[in-house]
Amino acid sequence: MSKASAFLAPNADPITGGRTLLRLATAGSVDDGKSTLVGRLLFDTDSVFVDTLDHVEQVSKRKGLDRADLALFTDGLRAEREQGITIDVAYRYFATTARKFILADCPGHVQYTRNTVTGSSTADVIVLLVDARKGVVEQTRRHLAVASLLRVPHVVLVVNKIDLVDYSEDVFTAVATDFALLARSLGVLDTHCIPVSATEGDNVVTRSVRTPWYDGPTVLGYLENVDDTRLAVGSDLRFPVQHVVRPQSATPAPWAARAPKVNGDYRGYAGKIESGRVSPGDEVVVLPRGSHAIVEAIDTPDGPLDLAVAGQSVVIRLDTDIDVSRGDVLAATDAPPAPLKDLTATVCWLAERELTTGARVLVQHGTSITKAVVKSIEGALDLAFEAGTVPCWRPTSSLTLNDIGRVRLALASPMPVDTYREHRATGAFILVDDADGWTLAAGLAGSTPFTAMTADVPRSDQHQSAQQGKPS
């Protein structure tokens, strides 16, 4: 049993070299074998420790099983053990020499769109399961629609329990064909299907001899090789400012002797690059005000950078002393988002309480937060759609838990919101209850892959039209 360290290559730079990070989310119905698949991935990559294994073996024996129930590796809270269900998204970690994986393990109950949305929001890859005996079912369509809405770049379909259909190529091909049609109709671009038996270990980490007709990668092989280059620098620079760095002239801590010296009049903007890349000399626009400046330097305690890319936390210095504060966004001058006060968006409603027209909420976007009023609810997405069709919007006056709806929001102050289809990080926002702070909804600004497919909902694609900055 050996787990891979992040930098095995002897000459790799200890921080920038070594393997990369990939974020996954699972989805599937109850009894599709999701826990077993995750258990199998952890077990076969040596990510399970002996004491956990002991625990699993003991419990399996108590339950009268003759071998370890892999699903128990992901066994969580006591209430779940007592009821035999999974309550909440759990995070698992495993790694190979190529990549480290963060897996958001989402429960599969029908009503838990909330968990799938949460897990998918950060995912690079969705691992979607079906039972080979049942094929694509309503829950598969629902999960894939959510993956499409949230623009998860890759979806891998695990056709599980292939052992229970005698490793039949015909069964697999039929499921894969159904799935490809569904994916195309939902606008999901990159998909792949793998025949798997999680219980027996076929094609999870080890290639199976019982599926000689399948010549694609195993689940782990797929995850190790799926393209992540465009994840790094998908598009134009978006840099929400977290805080302004103005060190007062206190005696620096001994630690700071390792870092570069700075002047007493230092002024920089700390943040994480949400998309794109930036270099000294680049022109940026400061949103929502719209003033322009040139990037003078990109500072880090490890020294200045010539280039910083999406995902990096840095401090940016500008050539002029313009007014920049927390909540502002430094953006590429090429097609920056227009600050808007009238926001049309899809929201995934995640709270027990209802949303109705006229509700007052907070909109948290990037590093800024503003008050908003729900002007109208234009429809709710019907996820229980039939095979061969796509989800459509039905008229509604309110949204309840697990609903996905189209809403129009009037913002108290303009926000530079991107369209979610183009910028996942800065097209996203959350709605927060001002009274108790609860997170109410996940918001996706602009049009969805499904808006064009519906005729009955007017005004659904007016994001970034001429309304910028106008009070409503």
Place this chain on the structure above:
Amino acid sequence: MKDALLRPLSELQALESESIHIIREVAATLASPVMLFSGGKDSVVMLHLAAKAFWPAPIPFGVLHVDTGHNFPEVLQFRDEAVEFYGASLKIASVQDYIDDGRLRERPDGTRNPLQTVPLLDAITEGRHDAVFGGGRRDEERARAKERVFSMRDEFGQWEPRNQRPELWSLYNGRHLPGEHVRIFPLSNWTELDVWDYIAAEKINVPTIYYAHERQVILRDGMWIAITGVTPARTGEVVEVRSVRYRTVGDMSCTAAVLSVANTVQDVINEVGLSQLTERGATRADDRLSEAAMEDRKREGYF
């Protein structure tokens, strides 16, 4: 602009940037944060990340240690040196004080870990802290795997695992009612091996007891317990001198050593990579009390 050949961030770059982003969000959106600091490896990595997050300005909040009175002297010395090195200010909540004046009573089994909860919650209330950074990682334990990065606590400091806020993208929501506070776990996505890889890459000092050294130990319930004033040998137990190290540095009464000859960071990384026991399973007697031990303590307001 669209250079497809650019390499994505490495794992450690991505984890470091994510943690720095979290720490900055807390300082910007919450009124009075405090960082728990025990001198253990996770908390020193967290403090190092805080120093990097605010550079070239100093860390804008203090650190808090809940001292059980049974800490390893090497770790306490390291704690004070590290706090000074990173320019932080230290506050200590002392379990011993609570025992001395009768507010807490020593447990029959002698372990003081569960006793930390009350002094911790009192210190949070007294300091009016609305955000408390902890070094917990989701890979440590089953209950932790479900915890959010921003984890709400009610006015009794309790965690309600069945009623957690959804956490989407990297939009962290720390809004709360008066009396509630938020526990923040910037290392949520790090594993034990990531922590060691980062300690090596960043040349971060950790207490010496993480590295192999000779010590008088006894084998009790399958765990190597050091002979100290708190944990004397019992009748019939055989005291041996062994080369050991610690994987966690909790309270002496409930933290066991592992047999090891790893005396450099690289040796430790190799050992952790090969290790067959989880960190907590190997060395934390308090998690063995019951199957749901950690979950129970977390619900009560433990770290």
